[in-house]
Structures are given as structure tokens and as C-alpha cells.
Amino acid sequence: MIQLRNVSKYYPAGFGRVYVLRNVTLDINQGEFVSIMGPSGSGKSTLLHILGLLEEPSEGEYFFDDQPVQKLSEKRRTELHRTQIGFVFQAYHLIDELTVYENIETPLLYKGLNGSERKSRVAELLDRFNMVAKKDLFPAQLSGGQQQLVGIARALAAGPSVIFADEPTGNLHSDQARDIMELFRELNQKDGVTIVQVTHSEINAEYGTRILRLKDGWLDDSAVKLSEQGVK
Numbered sequence: 527m528i529q530l531r532n533v534s535k536y537y538p539a540g541f542g543r544v545y546v547l548r549n550v551t552l553d554i555n556q557g558e559f560v561s562i563m564g565p566s567g568s569g570k571s572t573l574l575h576i577l578g579l580l581e582e583p584s585e586g587e588y589f590f591d592d593q594p595v596q597k598l599s600e601k602r603r604t605e606l607h608r609t610q611i612g613f614v615f616q617a618y619h620l621i622d623e624l625t626v627y628e629n630i631e632t633p634l635l636y637k638g639l640n641g642s643e644r645k646s647r648v649a650e651l652l653d654r655f656n657m658v659a660k661k662d663l664f665p666a667q668l669s670g671g672q673q674q675l676v677g678i679a680r681a682l683a684a685g686p687s688v689i690f691a692d693e694p695t696g697n698l699h700s701d702q703a704r705d706i707m708e709l710f711r712e713l714n715q716k717d718g719v720t721i722v723q724v725t726h727s728e729i730n731a732e733y734g735t736r737i738l739r740l741k742d743g744w745l746d747d748s749a750v751k752l753s754e755q756g757v758k
């Protein structure tokens with residue numbers, strides 16, 4: 527599903543460059559639940575943003591569902607983003623002026639669904655996430671865990687095949703974090719959604735099936751499969 531080939535990312539600095547990612551080659555198959563770990567500044571968010579089509583590599587190739595991302599038109603890339611990819615952020619990134627219902631509905635408006643299709647999809651997600659009673663509240667009226675649930679419902683609304691999550695529990699208490707990780711596990715195992723998360727937490731990482739470790743922009747090739755270690 528995802529193939530990166532010799533991907534580097536750098537920024538100009540003085541007369542030279544600062545490398546954030548170096549020569550990253552990586553395959554992620556449909557149905558995997560991958561955790562990206564590494565010290566602060568090692569390039570985790572940058573890698574996730576490239577995978578989620580929010581940033582472009584400076585060098586190298588990215589194939590999403592066998593399509594060379596760098597050769598796609600802007601229109602096709604936006605379409606891919608809207609239909610195949612859901613993004614979940616640490617700070618939720620909900621729209622403060624919109625209700626829970628409207629936040630979840632937003633990607634469906636972009637996708638061009640009609641009113642009744644949108645209504646039934648949002649109702650389904652509200653029901654699944656036990657948020658029906660909260661549907662007319664604004665983000666500021668919710669707990670952090672509830673805001674993140676809305677963030678995940680919004681990411682799932684358009685029926686993506688992959689969810690990219692950047693420290694999705696970074697602002698949550700441990701019990702809320704566990705609920706979010708259990709939801710991710712269920713989405714992955716029952717619904718078959720591919721999940722790629724950045725996390726600092728070994729506990730969160732163990733919900734997944736594989737850990738990728740970054741250091742100074744390099745991917746550690748000895749990345750382990752948790753199932754092979756007998757963890758799961």
C-alpha cells in the first residue's frame with residue numbers, strides 16, 4: 527500500500543542543508559498497524575506528514591497504492607487525500623466554531639456527499655463513538671478524550687483506507703489514552719483500517735504490529751515485528 531524509496535527531506539540552512547530524513551526506504555502493507563518512535567527531533571512527524579501527503583519529500587519516491595505520488599496532479603493528490611487518508615492530530619485540530627456534528631460532517635462536504643448520505647454517515651459515527659448526546663456541543667465543551675474521539679470520527683468519516691495519527695494521545699490522561707488505543711486496535715482488526723501512528727509511548731506502540739525507529743532522520747533497519755517477538 528505504501529512504499530517509500532530513498533526518501534530524504536532537507537531544509538536550506540545558511541549555505542548548506544539540514545537533513546531531517548535521510549534515505550528512508552519503507553514498505554507498509556494494507557492492514558498493518560505501525561508505530562513510529564524515536565527521540566524528539568528525529569523526524570517522526572516529518573515522515574508522517576510525507577506519508578499523509580501533507581508534505582513532499584526533497585528526494586526519493588513515494589508510491590501510494592502503486593501510484594507515484596510525486597507524479598500525480600494536484601487535483602488527483604487532493605482526491606487521494608480526501609478519499610483514502612484520515613489524519614489525527616495530537617491537539618485535535620477541530621474547528622472551534624463548529625459543533626461535534628458539523629466537525630464530523632466537514633470531510634463529507636468536501637467529498638461531495640448529498641445531505642441524506644451525510645446525515646446517515648455522521649449518525650453512524652456518533653452512535654459508534656457514543657457521542658450522540660454531545661452532537662450539538664462545541665469542542666471547548668468536551669473533555670480532551672472526547673475531542674480526540676471527534677477527531678478520529680472526522681478522520682474516519684470519508685471511509686479512508688489508512689489513518690495517520692501524530693501522537694494521538696499526547697494530550698490525554700492514561701485511561702483516555704488506553705481508550706483511544708483500544709479504538710485504534712478495533713479499527714485495525716475489525717474494520718481493516720491501516721494505522722500509522724507516531725508515539726513516544728512504548729505502551730501505545732505495543733497496540734500495533736510493528737515499530738519503526740528513527741534516529742537523526744535515519745530509519746533503524748532492525749525494526750522489529752512485535753508478533754515475531756511474541757509480544758502479541
Ligand SMILES: Nc1ncnc2c1ncn2[C@@H]1O[C@H](COP(=O)(O)OP(=O)(O)OP(=O)(O)O)[C@@H](O)[C@H]1O
Nearest residue numbers: 537544545546564565566567568569570571572573
Ligand atoms: N520547516 C522547517 N524548516 C527547518 N527545519 C525544520 C522544519 N520543519 C521541521 N524541521 C526540523 O526537522 C527536525 C525533525 O522535526 P520533526 O517534527 O519531524 O521531529 P519529531 O521526531 O516529530 O519530533 P518531536 O518528537 O519533538 O515532535 C527538527 O529538528 C525540526 O527543527
